[in-house]
Amino acid sequence: QQQVKQSPQSLIVQKGGIPIINCAYENTAFDYFPWYQQFPGKGPALLIAIRPDVSEKKEGRFTISFNKSAKQFSLHIMDSQPGDSATYFCAGVTGANNLFFGTGTRLTVIP
Amino acid sequence: EAGVAQSPRYKIIEKRQSVAFWCNPISGHATLYWYQQILGQGPKLLIQFQNNGVVDDSQLPKDRFSAERLKGVDSTLKIQPAKLEDSAVYLCASSFSGGVGETQYFGPGTRLLVL
Numbered sequence: 308q309q310q311v312k313q314s315p316q317s318l319i320v321q322k323g324g325i326p327i328i329n330c331a332y333e334n335t336a337f338d339y340f341p342w343y344q345q346f347p348g349k350g351p352a353l354l355i356a357i358r359p360d361v362s363e364k365k366e367g368r369f370t371i372s373f374n375k376s377a378k379q380f381s382l383h384i385m386d387s388q389p390g391d392s393a394t395y396f397c398a399g400v401t402g403a404n405n406l407f408f409g410t411g412t413r414l415t416v417i418p
Numbered sequence: 419e420a421g422v423a424q425s426p427r428y429k430i431i432e433k434r435q436s437v438a439f440w441c442n443p444i445s446g447h448a449t450l451y452w453y454q455q456i457l458g459q460g461p462k463l464l465i466q467f468q469n470n471g472v473v474d475d476s477q478l479p480k481d482r483f484s485a486e487r488l489k490g491v492d493s494t495l496k497i498q499p500a501k502l503e504d505s506a507v508y509l510c511a512s513s514f515s516g517g518v519g520e521t522q523y524f525g526p527g528t529r530l531l532v533l
Binding site: 313348353358402403406 | 422449451453458459460461462463466473474509511513516517518519520521522523524525526527
């Protein structure tokens with residue numbers, strides 16, 4: 308059972324564009340929502356995270372928007388760069404700090 | 419600060435053979451996780467250790483998978499016997515104490531191909 312659903316599966320944008328990746332969850336026990344970035348041959352690395360009592364969080368060019376009532380959250384990447392080309396995973400975290408990942412979005416930023 | 423170390427990086431075996439993966443977490447991290455990442459999917463937690471005790475192994479296929487963290491530091495994950503569907507990247511991660519929202523730091527993974 309997929310506890311976190313992620314879309315789109317892949318995304319291609321021009322440099323400077325604003326890719327948006329969406330996630331939806333069912334498990335109301337999640338109390339932390341991180342985004343991980345993964346480059347080929349590497350393990351995932353934490354990019355940004357949000358708690359459900361906050362509707363938006365910005366860190367540099369990355370923004371999470373969170374809608375608790377809809378059980379949805381999204382990642383926006385401002386002024387995207389070719390170096391942002393990677394696979395992005397959203398996740399929900401339980402009280403035991405267990406990560407439940409989405410299926411991933413492969414982002415390609417064209418120079 | 420050194421990151422999470424894993425070895426080997428790649429392994430090719432035939433079905434029904436056994437294989438073992440090794441992980442050394444970040445120094446001082448009490449919590450260690452093993453994930454399975456099948457191609458095109460997100461990582462799935464297999465087992466979580468707190469020091470040398472198991473916190474959660476509900477998604478570990480115990481008929482063929484085993485893991486240990488005897489001294490509360492490094493860990494091994496074993497598959498015996500391997501099946502074709504075990505082909506995946508096995509990721510190890512660690513966090514300081516396992517508290518909610520603590521960052522999990524991932525190693526580069528071991529890519530397993532079962533023929």
